[in-house]
Amino acid sequence: MLDEIKPALEGTVHVKGVDIHYEYFGERGRPVMVILNGVAMETLSWYRLLPNVLPIMDVLLWDYRGQGQSTADDVPYSVEEAADHLVAILDALQLEKHQVNLLGVSTGSIIVAETLRRFQHRVNRAVMSGVLLQKALSFKLDSEFGIRMLRENRADMWADSLYTKIFSDRFLTEFADAIPAMQYMLVMRYKNKEHALARIIEAQSHYLWEIEQYRSQFEEVTTPILVLAGAEDKLVPPFYQKRVAAMFPRADLKQYPECAHIPFFETPVRAFADSMRFLLAK
Structure with a gap:
């Protein structure tokens, strides 16, 4: 089935010496769901889930600096530059505000927030999932x-720790036989570039530690936002996500029972349906 998923268009934007890879799926005449990856993901991570979206919306996927086919150097990254990279892609594709709907997962939600802080005039609506926007x-x-584990070339230990936090007990039990293979693929994705994953984590951590400087600007964002939280999220507990929904003047919160950090993986049909219903609302 994955062999049948092919982008209609793919390319690279060049921003200040950095190459950022993107892939566009769809007909170019419909609203677009712009998906922003979690920390250790890449465009390919979403392929098996695209059938939930493509009958209704176009999809734009992209790799952050350090991910997939984008530049993966070992210098400091930042959330702010990631938002700049996204806008460069929107410019390259000549996407108008009414077409652009952001959907961020975990790290992707932080980049969504930064994009809205500076570029809300480019965005129609947004969904944030597993989002933290405070100094914690x-x-x-x-x-x-x-970061220490990755710098010591122990991506395997980092992946083991991560999977116990991002998935619910129900999911871990139901897919127990598949979890080792998923962890192995994550480790292989960053083989010989563990530094890039460390830099992405470093960038989001630094952004969140200094985030209070942006709070008043978040409170001025008028873009409609839906925050999706897993009731069993151990990485970013729901009370953090409730605070995010309260921060933005036009944000709503929806929780999923028996679900953890990534509802789009644990309950994809419902999470994508709820997201599209919100993004396409008038």
């Missing part, structure tokens, strides 16, 4: 642990 010492310490 527990998250910072967990990020530092992950």
Whole structure:
């Protein structure tokens, strides 16, 4: 089935010496769901889920600096530059505001927030899932642990730790036989470029530690937003996500029972249906 999923268009934008890869799926005349990856994902991570979306909306996928086919150098990255890269892609594809609907997962939701802070005039609606937008010492310490593991070439240990936090017990039990293969693919995705994954984690951790400087600007964002939270999210507990929904003036919160950090993986039909219903609302 994955062999049948092919982008209608793919390319690269060049921004200040950095190459950012993107892939566009669909007919170019419909509203677009712009999906922003989680920390260790890439465009291919979404292929098996695209049938949930493509009958109704076009889809734009892209790799952050450090992911997939984008530049994966070992220098400091930033959330701010990731938002700049996204806007460069929107410019390259000549997408208008009424077409652009952002859907961010975890790290992707942080980049959604930064994009809205500076470029809300480019965005129609947005969905944030598994989102943290505050200074949280527990998250910072967990990020530092992950960076240390990756710098010591222990991506396998980092992946083991990650999977116990991002999936619910129900999902881990139901797919117990598949989890080792999923972890192995994650490790292979970053083989010989663990530094890039460390830099992505470092960038989001730094952004969140300094985020209070942007709070008043978040409160001025008028873009309609839907926050999706897994009730069993251990990485970013729902109370953090409730605070995000309360911060933005036009944000709503929806929780999924027996679901953890990534509803789009654990309950994809429902999560994508709820998202599209919101994104396409008038």
